[in-house]
Amino acid sequence: MITEQRAARMDISDLKDRIVAGDRRALSRAITLIESTRADHRDQAAALIEALKSVDREAIRIGLSGTPGVGKSTFIESFGMMLTAQRLRVAVLAVDPSSTRSGGSILGDKTRMDRLSRDPNAFIRPSPSRSHLGGVARRTREAVTLCEAAGFDVVLIETVGVGQSETVVAEMSDLFILLLAPAGGDELQGVKRGIMEMADIILVNKADGDLKPAAMRTCSDYAGALRLLRKRPQDPEGFPKATTVSALHEEGLRQAWDEMMTLVNWRRDHGHFAGRRAEQARYWFGEEVRQGLLAQLATPSAQAVMQDYAERVAKGDMTPTIAAAEVLERLHS
Amino acid sequence: MITEQRAARMDISDLKDRIVAGDRRALSRAITLIESTRADHRDQAAALIEALKSVDREAIRIGLSGTPGVGKSTFIESFGMMLTAQRLRVAVLAVDPSSTRSGGSILGDKTRMDRLSRDPNAFIRPSPSRSHLGGVARRTREAVTLCEAAGFDVVLIETVGVGQSETVVAEMSDLFILLLAPAGGDELQGVKRGIMEMADIILVNKADGDLKPAAMRTCSDYAGALRLLRKRPQDPEGFPKATTVSALHEEGLRQAWDEMMTLVNWRRDHGHFAGRRAEQARYWFGEEVRQGLLAQLATPSAQAVMQDYAERVAKGDMTPTIAAAEVLERLHS
Secondary structure (H helix, E strand, O other), rough: OOOOOHHHOHHHHHHHHHHHHHOOHHHHHHHHHHHOOOOOOOOHHHHHHHHHHOOOOEEEEEEEOOOOOOOOHHHHHHHHHHHOOOOOOOOEEEOHHHHHHOOOOOOOOOHHHHHHOOOOOEEOOOOOOOOHHHHHHHHHHHHHHHHHHHHOOOOEEEEOOOHHHHHHOOOOOOOEEEEOOOOOOHHHHHOOOHHHHHEEEEEEOOOHHHHHHHHHHHHHHHHHHHHHOOHHHHHHHOOOEEOOOOOOOOEEEHHHHHHHHHHHHHHHHOOHHHHHHHHHHHHHHHHHHHHHHHHHHHHHHHHHHHHHHHHHHOOOOOHHHHHHHHHHHHHHH | OOOOOHHHHOHHHHHHHHHHHOOHHHHHHHHHHHHHHOOHHHHHHHHHHHHHHHHOOOOEEEEEEEOOOOOOOHHHHHHHHHHHHHHOEEEEEEEEEOOHHOOOOOOOOHHEEEHHHOOOEEEEOOOOOOOHHHHHHHHHHHHHHHHHHOOOEEEEEEOOOOOOOOHHHHOOEEEEEEEEOOOOOOOHHHHHHHHHHHHEEEOOOOOHHHHHHHHHHHHHHHHHHHHHHHOOOOOOOOOEEEEEEOOOOOOOOOHHHHHHHHHHHHHHHOOOOOOOHHHHHHHHHHHHHHHHHHHHOOOHHHHHHHHHHHHHHHHHHOOOOHHHHHHHHHHHH
């Protein structure tokens, strides 16, 4: 891993050329650069992303969500190996806003995907820790752009199935895949409806051994539920759909990939693929403006003012509305 | 309903006195005033809320969430009548951010609660339509304050069980109640985990007739699930809890109220009641500051700038990051 000092000295044009030439070390360095929060690094990162805009390469960006225990690492490893066996180049990134709390980041340990991490056609980048979701989103979006420019055919963006991270990942993916385990019959483990509605394809993993019947049943339950959802204009007949896989036994992976390609090709033919990317760019533009406005509250002086007023509000000396009006006046003066 | 012109002429000090004296028409007028978006009305509303701060009355604020079909109106009517029969005064408010989409606001039709709306000890205020969640939140918070100052003992804040409105309601309630119907065995109808974690008491309604066994089973399922959650410091042993009611047959309502009072009294004795209100005031203060900052984007000129850059971003002429940086510079110049 490169130090911040060395990153600062990097020549952006040279870095761009090496990324485009497929230099993995250059790609790693560039991702470290975009992960840096130093102002000069941010400027360099923006320049790099701008320079890479002219590179006309397009990967299929696949968002993958699944709660802990569904076999996500095993799936990524098996699915990734299946793709590289077809001479496709695969990059794996992660969005994990919870990494600070859980004490370890997903993908933090490459040994979780031992075979894939040693595959020359695969590139695995662990999730950076200590960052808030807004920062993670920008970092990952930019890393996707870098991997695309580096010539990867597929970029897998992994996230844990909790909180808002699915929305973040779905908004930077061409396809959003939900990985589930066979249901244990506990209704409360049910997938949030909003997440199910984001999914293009639901994969029920662990369709092997004793769990196979439960996996088939779960798949059929979800297939039924998906049929109840309104058909989306960006989908051909039969999508979104649910199917079973066994990452452990490497079964159903090729079929899953075929389904994904069917959907991608249909969307390309009907203009929805480019349309979705344009909508996503709009979304991220709006998000960056909003985050930029809220960043005014992150300075030490603003924090001190906020703290002071918050105390008065908590004590009941001021109403939230009046206190907020005074703070806004002070921020704008 | 008062017109905006008449609201503008209201004397705030007089209005305050009449609210405190329990004049229902004055209360209605004051709520209309706080619902107005006119700048002069906003100023008057802030002055009124500030003036009412000195009134030392405290209602029990009960947030109530439930998806359509669980029997929320019937529950509010039966529960409200049970409270007024005990000589308690009950106000019912609603947070319904979806009212614009669904074409009708919850509580919009008082005939849904025919008996309660004619009860002199009850006050029902429909949810205002055409407003975004931020605005609804402030409106409802202020309406709660008005009802409290008007001497109501219980303020029920109803919301539909979709989206973010539960968080909004939970953040302005002393107790958060989740109303459920007996489960039909469909796993996907399961309550979102986050909402279950907010609930202080889960009430399974329709525990009558043919549905009674299913209601008992659903209640026992949720009771089991609640036991798996970590005990919260603001709760005595046995809370959060699940119990059954029949709003239609008016059964279990008194017991539900007793459970609520047990929780409220325990929290009062242990300082959690006032502590929660102080935390909520802090939260709303922060929210109002954030909404105030984002309001810069709502002006026509800012909208035009945003639109212009969004087009360029969607076409791929600019990256979201660079476009956002330019917009922020223009907003601050």
